[in-house]
Amino acid sequence: MPSTHPEKIREGKAPRRSRYGCRNCKLRKLKCDEAKPQCKRCCSFGLLCNFVSNVPDLQPVAADTGRKWVDRGRGNVALQPALTHAVWTSDASTCYHLDARSQDLVYRYLGCSLITPADPGMREVNRGLLGLAFDHPYLMHASLAIALTYDRHLNGPLTHHHKIEEYYHRSQSTILLNNQLQLQLQSPLPLSSKTKDAIWGTAAAQTILTFSYPPPLTALCALTPSSTAESSPYFLPAHALAQILRPDNQVTVVHVQLFMGSIHNQKLMDLLRGKDRVALALLYLWYRRVGRCVWWVGMRARVEGRAIGEFLMRREDGDGVQLLLPD
Numbered sequence: 001m002p003s004t005h006p007e008k009i010r011e012g013k014a015p016r017r018s019r020y021g022c023r024n025c026k027l028r029k030l031k032c033d034e035a036k037p038q039c040k041r042c043c044s045f046g047l048l049c050n051f052v053s054n055v056p057d058l059q060p061v062a063a064d065t066g067r068k069w070v071d072r073g074r075g076n077v078a079l080q081p082a083l084t085h086a087v088w089t090s091d092a093s094t095c096y097h098l099d100a101r102s103q104d105l106v107y108r109y110l111g112c113s114l115i116t117p118a119d120p121g122m123r124e125v126n127r128g129l130l131g132l133a134f135d136h137p138y139l140m141h142a143s144l145a146i147a148l149t150y151d152r153h154l155n156g157p158l159t160h161h162h163k164i165e166e167y168y169h170r171s172q173s174t175i176l177l178n179n180q181l182q183l184q185l186q187s188p189l190p191l192s193s194k195t196k197d198a199i200w201g202t203a204a205a206q207t208i209l210t211f212s213y214p215p216p217l218t219a220l221c222a223l224t225p226s227s228t229a230e231s232s233p234y235f236l237p238a239h240a241l242a243q244i245l246r247p248d249n250q251v252t253v254v255h256v257q258l259f260m261g262s263i264h265n266q267k268l269m270d271l272l273r274g275k276d277r278v279a280l281a282l283l284y285l286w287y288r289r290v291g292r293c294v295w296w297v298g299m300r301a302r303v304e305g306r307a308i309g310e311f312l313m314r315r316e317d318g319d320g321v322q323l324l325l326p327d
Contacts, residue, residue: 023050023057027134028090045088058088058134089133089140093183094176096137105147106130129201136198138176142205145169149212170209177202217242221278233271236262237282244289251293259286277312284308 021032024042032039042049048059089096098106133140148166177199184191191199217223221234229235240259244251263269263283271279284305291301 020051027057028088029092029135089135089137091135091137093179094137096140096172098140102144105144105151109147109150129197132194132198132201136180136195136202138173138180139198139202139205141169141173141176142202142209145173145209146205149209170206173202173206177206217245217282220281233265233267234278234282236265237268237279237286241282241286241289245285251290253294256290256294256297259290275311280308280312284312 020034022034022039022042024045024047025032025039028041030041032041036049036051038049048055050057050059089098129139129143133143145166148169152166180195180199217238221232221238223232223235223238227235237259240255240262243249243258244255263272268279272283287297287301287305287308291298291305
């Protein structure tokens with residue numbers, strides 16, 4: 001009869017889950033050691049431990065706090081100096097530390113409705129998404145990009161350029177959301193309702209950001225919100241081109257036909273024959289994008305597209321065309 005080894009069985013047991021841990025650790029999906037009044041994880045991150053309901057979630061400890069906490073087996077140990085503004089958003093794959101400016105944006109804007117400020121229903125939606133943002137970094141980055149854009153709208157001139165922070169948070173949100181969706185495609189488990197809400201919130205924020213950022217084509221073609229196909233010969237080609245300029249957008253036969261149909265009108269054909277730089281730039285960008293995806297377009301793009309590009313690069317009329325051309 002084989003002998004059993006209780007000590008080995010005990011060593012192989014799964015670690016005991018924290019049932020009475022603080023809310024901060026639960027929000028960050030970390031195991032709490034349940035030490036009171038301050039658990040180790042909250043102490044190391046400079047947060048007020050919230051075993052009790054009157055302490056807010058992820059509340060930073062004041063820098064001059066000199067409290068003591070009990071570490072099991074070590075007696076009284078001085079609380080480590082708080083990490084200033086130590087608030088984090090994290091999930092299983094990544095984390096992001098919210099600095100003082102990020103926290104200010106969170107408290108100023110993200111608890112209210114940025115889309116329709118007078119709508120109390122949207123205000124509740126925003127508050128719910130804000131809670132999810134601490135567990136889903138892609139949603140936090142998208143929310144910070146929205147807040148920065150809204151702050152620029154309120155406090156800066158209408159012509160003020162986008163800040164690097166906006167581009168950073170928007171790109172990080174896009175990368176992390178794409179990673180999340182890729183993981184989900186490989187996982188047999190269904191999405192939780194909270195993850196679905198976080199993905200929906202991120203997609204909504206990205207839609208708002210995309211709409212609020214005037215694309216280069218709009219400025220190049222001098223399009224305005226009141227522009228139509230009748231008022232501008234560039235309207236339809238620019239609209240067709242905008243749908244395929246992003247590298248992650250798949251080019252289909254529908255996109256090819258849409259653009260080709262948009263340039264076969266008398267006004268635009270006359271502009272192309274007259275070597276109008278804007279019309280030529282639209283055609284060049286279409287050749288450059290579609291020629292890499294559709295073989296029969298690529299055959300012509302290697303000759304005609306390259307010739308148009310060289311012609312545009314030789315002239316400097318200050319109309320913004322070269323900003324859209326590759327280096």
